[in-house]
Amino acid sequence: MALRGRTAAFIGVSAALVLGVVGTIASAVVSGHDSARTVTWWLPNWDTPIATELVAQFEAENPDLTVRMVETTVDTIANKVSVALDSGDTPDVITELASRTRTYVRENQLADLSDLFGPQMPREDFISGALDAVSSGGAVHAVPYRWDCIALIYNKDLLAGAGITGPPTTWADFAADAKAVTAGDVAGVAWPMGGTPNDLVNRFLGFALSAGATVEDGVPRLTTESSRAALEVVASSVADGWASRSSLEVDNTEVRELFINGRVGMYVGGVFDVQLQLDAGMNVGTAVTPGPAGPGMQGADGWGYVVPAEAPNTEGAKRLVAFLSRPANMARLTSTYPARISAADDPRFHDEYRQAHYEQLTEHSVPTPNDPAWVSMIPSVAGTIQSVALGESTPDEGARAIQAEADRVLGPAGAGGGR
Numbered sequence: 001m002a003l004r005g006r007t008a009a010f011i012g013v014s015a016a017l018v019l020g021v022v023g024t025i026a027s028a029v030v031s032g033h034d035s036a037r038t039v040t041w042w043l044p045n046w047d048t049p050i051a052t053e054l055v056a057q058f059e060a061e062n063p064d065l066t067v068r069m070v071e072t073t074v075d076t077i078a079n080k081v082s083v084a085l086d087s088g089d090t091p092d093v094i095t096e097l098a099s100r101t102r103t104y105v106r107e108n109q110l111a112d113l114s115d116l117f118g119p120q121m122p123r124e125d126f127i128s129g130a131l132d133a134v135s136s137g138g139a140v141h142a143v144p145y146r147w148d149c150i151a152l153i154y155n156k157d158l159l160a161g162a163g164i165t166g167p168p169t170t171w172a173d174f175a176a177d178a179k180a181v182t183a184g185d186v187a188g189v190a191w192p193m194g195g196t197p198n199d200l201v202n203r204f205l206g207f208a209l210s211a212g213a214t215v216e217d218g219v220p221r222l223t224t225e226s227s228r229a230a231l232e233v234v235a236s237s238v239a240d241g242w243a244s245r246s247s248l249e250v251d252n253t254e255v256r257e258l259f260i261n262g263r264v265g266m267y268v269g270g271v272f273d274v275q276l277q278l279d280a281g282m283n284v285g286t287a288v289t290p291g292p293a294g295p296g297m298q299g300a301d302g303w304g305y306v307v308p309a310e311a312p313n314t315e316g317a318k319r320l321v322a323f324l325s326r327p328a329n330m331a332r333l334t335s336t337y338p339a340r341i342s343a344a345d346d347p348r349f350h351d352e353y354r355q356a357h358y359e360q361l362t363e364h365s366v367p368t369p370n371d372p373a374w375v376s377m378i379p380s381v382a383g384t385i386q387s388v389a390l391g392e393s394t395p396d397e398g399a400r401a402i403q404a405e406a407d408r409v410l411g412p413a414g415a416g417g418g419r
Helices: 045-061 077-087 098-106 156-161 171-181 197-210 224-234 252-260 272-279 314-324 327-333 341-345 355-363 372-389 395-409
Strands: 038-044 066-072 093-097 143-149 151-155 187-189 214-216 219-221 264-269 284-287 298-306 365-367
Touching: 038 045, 038 077, 038 314, 045 066, 045 314, 045 327, 066 077, 077 093, 077 098, 093 098, 093 314, 098 298, 098 372, 143 327, 143 355, 151 156, 151 272, 151 355, 156 171, 156 264, 171 187, 171 224, 171 264, 197 224, 197 298, 197 372, 214 365, 219 372, 224 372, 224 395, 252 264, 252 272, 272 284, 284 355, 314 327, 327 341, 355 365, 372 395
Parallel strands: 038 066, 038 093, 187 264, 298 365
Antiparallel strands: 093 298, 143 298, 151 264, 151 284, 214 219
16 A cells, blocks of 8 residues: 655656554555556545554555555645546545535546445435535435534533523524523634635525525525524624634634633534543533524535546546445544435434534535535625625625525525525
C-alpha cells in the first residue's frame, strides 16, 4: 500500500522506500505504476488511520490490486477535486462531500455507480434521502458512507437554573426557554453568523423546512411564509436580545466555545461537538430541534465515494468502493453516523448523547439542497439574515428579499413561488 501526495509521483523514480514503525503504515514512493493494478484513492486526512487498516485488509483480499492513498484536507479538497475533474487527470476514487456531487454530475464528470447496488448493498439499506442526494436521471453517482445532520444541544444546568426541566419541543418553548436563560453575560442561544455563509444558512433552512419549505431534486422550494418564520427565530432572536449579540461575530467553533464556557444555554450543532463538551465536564443534553408544534426538520449531508468518469482504473475503483461500503467497514470509518442502516447497529451510535441526532437524521431530515443555482445564492441569503439580526430590516422584508432572489435565481417554480 502506498500513502503519499500526488507530487511524490515523478518520472524516473522506480525505487520504493518502506519505513517500519510500531503499529506502522508502509509508505512507498513509486513511479510508473500499472494503472490496471493500482487504485488511487483521495481521502480526507481524518480518515487516514482507520482507512490504512481497511486498505491492508482490501489488499489481502484483492492481491492483484494496490491502493495508493493520497490525503486531502477540509480546506483544500473542493478546489483539488474541481481542478482534477476539469483537467481529466483524476484519481480512481475520491471521498467527497455528497452535496457537491450534483455540480460534478452536471458536467458529466462522475461515473455511474448504480451497478454496485444489489443483494450485497440494497438501496433500501441507506438512510432515507442519502441516495437521492447523489442521484440524477436514475443513476447513482456516489456511495454515501457517512451521513449526519445538526440537532439541538443544551446545557442542562443552565436550563435547570432557570426552572426548565427538559429541552424545548416547540418554537414557543424554544423562545421562552432562551429568554428565561438569558441574564447577565449568558444568552439563551447563539448562531454562527460570522463564519461561512453556508453554516448560517443551513440553520435558517432547518427552520424554513419546519415551516413548510421543501427540497426537490436538490432545489429548495421556499415560500415567503417559511422564510419569514425562520427569520423570526434565527435573526430576530439576536435583534430581540435572547440570542447572543456575539452571534454576529462567531463561527461554528466559536459558538461551541461560548457554550462550553457557559455563555450560551442552547445551540443547534453537530453530534461531534458533544464529546468535546463531555470532555470539558459539561452536563449536556441533546434533542431533536423543535418545530412550530413538534419535531422540527433539518437538512442532512454527508460524505461518499465517487469515481471520476476519467478514472484510470474504474473496475478496481468499484471493487474498492464496494469493499469500503460493507456495513462493518462503513461503521468503522465514520465518526458520526453511517449511511447504511445496517451499519448503525453498533450501540455507540445510540447512547444517550447520540440518539437524538440519529432520530433527527432518520426521522426529521431531508437532504440539504445542493443545486448549483441554490449554492450561488447562499451568500445573499446569509446577508439578509444578518440584516434582520442587526435590526436593519424586518423578518417580513427579509423574507420578501429572499423570495425575490429565489425567484430570480431558481425560477418561481423552483423557488416555490409562495407569497
